[in-house]
Amino acid sequence: MASDQPQKIAILSVYDKTGLLDLAKGLVKQNIRLLASGGTSKLIREAGFPVEDVSAITKAPEMLAGRVKTLHPAVHAGILARDLASDEKDLAEQNIDKVDYVICNLYPFKDTVAKINVTIPEAVEEIDIGGVTLIRAAAKNHSRVTILSDPNDYHDFLQELEKGEVPEKSKQLYALKAFTHTADYDSAISDFFRKKYAGDGLQQLALRYGTNPHQKPASAYMTDRLLPFKALNGSPGYVNLLDALNAWNLVKELSEALDFPAAASFKHVSPAGAAIGVPLSDVEKKVYMVEDIEGLESSGLAQAYARARGADRMSSFGDVIALSHEVDVPTAKIIGKE
16 A cells, blocks of 8 residues: 655765765665755766756756755755644745755865865865755754764664664754764864964964873964963963963962062962062072072062062972063063073
8 A cells, every 4th residue: 555655855965975875775775765966966876776966856956066056945944844834834835845864964174174285265165065054954953854964874774764763862863963063064164264364373372282292283262252362482382371371360360469569480280489579588589599680679570570489499490480560670680590
């Protein structure tokens, strides 16, 4: 007996064609109508499986050298439609069929920008528009539509189809993977352009390495504003940067709270010494090795730095220093001795 249910529809648009033909075979076995774009459609057709171009429902050819393939209401209304009477009415008025399965993965943006001397135009050509839109639309409507963005899921998906409907839990996990896929993709794109357009220290700062020397390349960046600091010379490591930020907050708060100049010596995100600029006794000058610094008595900042740096010289070796005020001559002379 023929089923009264309309034939289910799958849209396929993949760059990574791993497992595609096995998937197409399984979908055809389940009497699912296949719609595919560009090279995806060509490969399936050449393998002998029945497939239609997406233009069969859009009534529009691919445009702009393939830049516009699936961006069409006939595609996305079919994906986004819910099982609501109002949605069914809208689809019927426009003669649009529901889409039940979306199989899509994206242009290899990460692989492209990882190449040496890649140009911006080359990177731009690998920014997927239609694919991301397909994935997000299907993932948004995952209560009805199954989205597959990872070829590793094809086998389990086909097994689920053979048993009947795709379980709700599987749809949820496929959708989660899809959202993660597009989020990672967008992050790679923004990271590339941040390096190109704001990588001169405005929004991104190249670091010597991450937490450890083998962690290269590394960078610190802001996603929505300019960096709150500027490296005037050299490239700090990640821990150096943490030292600087923590040390600055410490001396800033010390100075504001006690109304004295303040200084700190930081190593491995911990203070080796911190002090405020109270006068040094003759004994302290000798202990801190600053008795020969001219103008020391008149510089609270120099006295604060002498105390902070001299608190534990062994721990302070190779440290990051922070000062609450602009460096004056006596302070510079002490720093120069270290």
